Amino acid sequence: MNDRITVPKAYIDLLDQVFEIEKKLESINEPNSIGRNVNRIKEIFENLMSDSGFIFQNPLGEKFNETRTDLEASIAGNSADNLVVTEVIKPIIRLRTNSGATTIVRKGVVVVESKL
Amino acid sequence: MDNTINFGIDLGTTNSAIAKFVKGEIIVFNNPLDYGRATLPSVVSYRKDKIVVGSKAKEYQEKDPKSVVGVFKRKMGTTESFKIKSINESKTPIELSAQVLKELKTFVNTGDTLDAAVITIPASFDLIQSNATKEAGYQAGFKQVVLLQEPIAASLAYANMKKTNDLTDGQWLVYDLGGGTFDVALVKIANSEMKIIDHEGNNFLGGADFDQMIVEKLIIPKLNAEYSFENLEEDMKSASGKYNAKYYVLLRRSEEAKIRLSAVSSAEITVDGFEDEGENEVDMEISITRTEFNELIKPSIDETIEMIKKIITRNSLTSIDLQFTLMVGGSTYIPYVRQRVEEILQIPVNCEIDPTTAVAVGAAHYAATKQKEISKSYKTKKQTAISIKTAYNKTSKEKEELFSARIKGNTEGLFYKIIRQDGGFDSGLKKLAERISEDLPLIENAYNFFTLTIYDNQNNIVETDVETIGINSGFGISGQPLPEDICLEVDDYDNPGQTRLALVFQRNTVLPTKRTLTFPLNKTVLKDSTDEVIRVNVLQGSHESLPESNKILGYILITGKNLTRNISKGSDIEITVSLSESQDLTVSAYLNMANQEFKETFNPKERHTPIELLKEQVDDLSDKLEDEILQAIEKEDYETASTLHKLSKEMEEIAGETQSLTLDDVTDKKYQLEDKKRKIAQKIDNATKDKRIGKAKEEYFETKAECQKLLDENGNDYERKSFNDIVVQEKAFFATNSPIKIQEKADELQNIIGQIRWRSPKFLLEIFSWLLQEQPKMNDHVQAKSLIEAGHFAANNKNWERLREVNFGLMDLLPRGAKEEATHKIGFGL
Structure with missing residues (x-):
């Protein structure tokens, strides 16, 4: 695990932007099927290198506790129990290889809140 | 093994790090759970059944302060202890520091046994505090602990980087502004001994304060001006406030903007995704200039400068007496900090070392000069014979899967930790018992690997017979497999x-x-x-x-x-x-x-079965059949010709029947015809397979020979490996008797040939001179001209990489080849 793969920061930045666009698209109703282009970009990233590529994961709504080392969280509100991801500032970015295994190359940055 | 200590640890107030000296180089170990980071936040959290150290603990610090402790370094050497609510126990600063040291041990991936280390302490530490730090080291399992003052460590990192004796007989300042603390020290070399003469500090000043200032002093006023809020600041900062979640988002964005401002003159912070009290959607892009930011942090920076001035006056020095100010700590990346410190003090600032790891690096340099006092024979083997039997579902469709294990052997005083290999899960350090169980979260549709590691009470790894835990998520349970391609x-x-x-x-x-x-x-x-x-x-x-x-x-x-x-x-x-x-x-x-x-x-x-399509296919198939018969006769393969000839009779019948179908035929006739057509196609396929296999093999061997030749001349290891991988499979793919399979392999070899060729200067020059001849045909003459110029230049300078690019660029300018003119049935292809 310590053989770190160095990932050009530009890839991470681009993926963050794609994620932002995707997030914004969810809240608007647009007639030009921009979603398709976004999906294409995601596919391109997924197959960026011949045997590997990048995928991002939106952890919105997922449960959170201290074992989740794939997230960097800020805990909002009074309680620190039953935490759920309520806001995603940056998605989790993974490097996927052909064998299907993934490695986290950038943690997700999120806000979590207690949901009872 | 060397008989020097070699390991250096920066046991910081806010962040810690560990480094090792190896043959003149220093390795700073990466945090295995924090991609790309070499530091560990010095925060310890006690949950009901486990201890968590680092960024995960830090996240809970504010919300569960009764069970999470940070900045305990300030309390080192005092009788004060921290009450931990979740375990109902008190922990001393020594115990907490020992936890951080133990966690740092898990960073080390070189397989060393850590029994000795140099640990750094602030210049301000007195004897009691220093002894407390040593004690923490012993509690973490070190047999030998050597202390080193942080400003000296930073100075050593600098001196070793320069590899000169610049630092002989002189004095300088070490300015250490980190995430949450500030320290400054006056360091002097006299009689070849490096010494700290004086120091000052503020334990509540650092980068995190700057982020807060951006939110409070820049963003909130702008939001108040634009939208209607009753008490935005309080609603953000209070845990029960309705905008509390937004506050954290803004802190993150402010931190990012702060980092960006070190490189550019203005940065944007987007504030969106919530409504004001008048139910207006908040959507604002706030631009922060470097000047604004500088104004904001000016009072804090000036405060640090005041401290330095005190030191200078106290020691009856002037700026000229000091060689430089060595900048350490992440916040010294901020250009204004460097500039302001230099401007006011009139002492040049020195930013040549990596401010985040300098202390650990310096400690490791020092460690390389210190003899180990413990002899190898003294090393007690604490490793216990532990045998582990695991039980879990190897495939799962759940989000989490229960893992349990039975431990044989003495579990007393041992701990375990389970980590997912992609770095996304860490169970934390838990007490080992005879039976353990853990819910392991799974990444969907992937093979999930976990490692279970057993540690003794000093975080040394205890060897066991446990194997990697592998759980396949997503397939194999209820989904049915596809019967055919x-x-x-x-x-x-x-x-x-x-x-x-x-x-x-x-x-x-x-x-x-x-x-x-x-x-x-x-x-x-x-x-x-x-x-x-x-x-x-x-x-x-x-x-x-x-x-x-x-x-x-x-x-x-x-x-x-x-x-x-x-x-x-x-x-x-x-x-x-x-x-x-x-x-x-x-x-x-x-x-x-x-x-x-x-x-x-x-x-x-x-x-x-669309009738139209069926008709077309039957027509195509008839043509193909006739074609194949002709080819067989040509090759004097009369056996195949006669087999095919028999088929052509059948074919004619089907063709006749299909022609007579009306487009809206509702009977089953079309299905029957389709079946017959497929059967004939299969028969043709079989009859001509030998021919096609022969052809494919012939092509394959030709390609192989060419590839081999090129590999011998100019291939690299990777290409050789790819080639061998294909050749090894030869028997297997010939045995499939599938021409397409053989063709695929020939194509793979062709790819290797391409790779080698496009690297060879000779080939690149040949292509380039061919392209020169083709120039009149090119689409964009202006671009062609400039590319050709670039190509000549690259060729003259033997810049083959560039020539390759130029060749590609020129090829793009050529009109599409004749192949494209062929009729296409489908509309797209491969």
Whole structure:
């Protein structure tokens, strides 16, 4: 695990932007099927290198506790129990290889809140 | 093994790090759970059954302060202890520091046993505090602990980086501004001894304060001016406030902006995603200039400068007496900090070392000079014979899977930790018992690997017989596998006029499944015209056989009449094929240029046999059959010719019957004919297979020989390996008796040939001179000219990489080849 793969920061930045666009698209109703282009970009990233590529994961709504080392969280509100991801500032970015295994190359940055 | 200590640890107030001296180089170990970071936040959290150290603990610090402790370094050497609510116990600063040290041990991946280390302490530490730090080291399992003052460590890092004796007899300042603390020290070398003369500090000043200031002093006022809030600041900062979650978002964004401002002169912070009290959507882009930011932090920086001035006056020095100010700590990346400190003090600042790891690096340099006092024989082997039996589901569709294990052997005083290998899960350090169980979170649709590691109470790894835990998420449980390949018919660019199959899903793929393939169209279809059509034909059956012999599952025909506008050659078609668990097939074809989607669902229980398509296929097959007969006769292969000849009679019958079908025929006739057609196609396939295999093998061997030759001349290890991988499989893929399989392998070899060629200067020059001849044909003469100039320049300078680019660029300018002119049946291909 310590053989770190160095990932050009530009890839991470681009993926963050794609994620932002995707997030914004969810809240608007647009007639030009921009979603398709976004999906294409995601596919391109997924197959960026011949045997590997990048995928991002939106952890919105997922449960959170201290074992989740794939997230960097800020805990909002009074309680620190039953935490759920309520806001995603940056998605989790993974490097996927052909064998299907993934490695986290950038943690997700999120806000979590207690949901009872 | 060396007999020097070699390990250096920066046990910081806010962040810690560990480094090792190896043959003159220093390795700073990465945090295995924090990608790309070498530091560990010095925060310890006690949960009911485990101890968590680092960033995970830090997240809980504010919300669960009764169970999470940070900045305990300030309390080192006092009798004060921290009450931990979750475990109902008190922990001393020494115990807490020992936890951080133990966690740092897990960073070390070089397989060393850590029994000695140099640990750094602030210049302000007195004897009691220093002894407390040593004690923490012993509690963490070190047999020998050597202390080193942080400003000296930083100075050593600098001196070793410069590899000169610059630092002989002189004095300088070490300015350490980190995430949450500030320290400054006056360091002096006299009689070849480095010493700290004086120091000052503030334990509540650092980068985190700057982030807060951006939110409070810049963002909140701007939001108040633009929108209506009653008490925004309080609603953000109070845990029960309605905008508390937003506060953290803004802190993150402010931190990012702060970092960006070190490189550019203004940064934007987007504030959106919530409503003000008047229910207006907040959507604002706040621009922060470097000047604004500098104004903001000025009082804090000036405060640090005041401290330095005190030191200077106290020691009756002037600026000229000091060589430089060595900048350490992450916040010294801020240009204003450097500039302001230099400007006011009139002492040059020195920013040559990495401010975040300098202390650990310096400690490691120092460690390399310190002898180990413990002899090897003294080393007690604490490793216990532990045997572990695990139990868990190896496949799962759940989000979490229960893992349990039984431990044989003495578990007293031992701990365990489970980590997912992608770095996304860490159970934390837990007490080992005879039986342990843990819910392991799974990444969907992937193989999840976990490692279970046992530690003793000093975080030394205890060897066990446990193997990697592997859990397959997503498949193999309820989804049924696909009985045959699903393919798409595409134009075959290697054999103009013919079609071939592109694999969409392989046999045994688990349903449901979905895949999108994108192709550029190879023909233009005019609106309302019927001359050209695009066919999306999804078939079931081996992707290595002829398209005609596979069963049609779904078929979409797009003609000009269906289009809202003309679509051109070269524009994209996106074909999405999805299969539900009950094998319902949904095919959608999306034409990018027209922004039109054609979608149809095909039910496997009803067969789809469009009569028009059937007629065409029967015609094609008749042509093909005649063609094959002629070829066989030509090659004097009379046996094949006669087999095929027998088929042609059958073929004629089918052709006649198909022709007589009306387009709206409702009988079963079309299905029968389709079956017959497929059978004939299969027979043709079989009869001509030998010929095709022969041809494919011949091509394969030719390619192989060429590839071998090039490899000998100019191949690299990677290419040699790829080549050998293919050759080793030779027997296996010849045995499949599939011409397509053999062709695929020949293509792979061809790729290797391409790779080698495009690297060889000779080939690049040849291509370039050929392209020069072709120049008049090129589309864009201006660009061609400038590329050619660049090419000559690259060739003269032997810049082959550049020449390669130029060649590619020039090739793009050539009109498309004649191959493209061939008629295309499908509309896109491979």
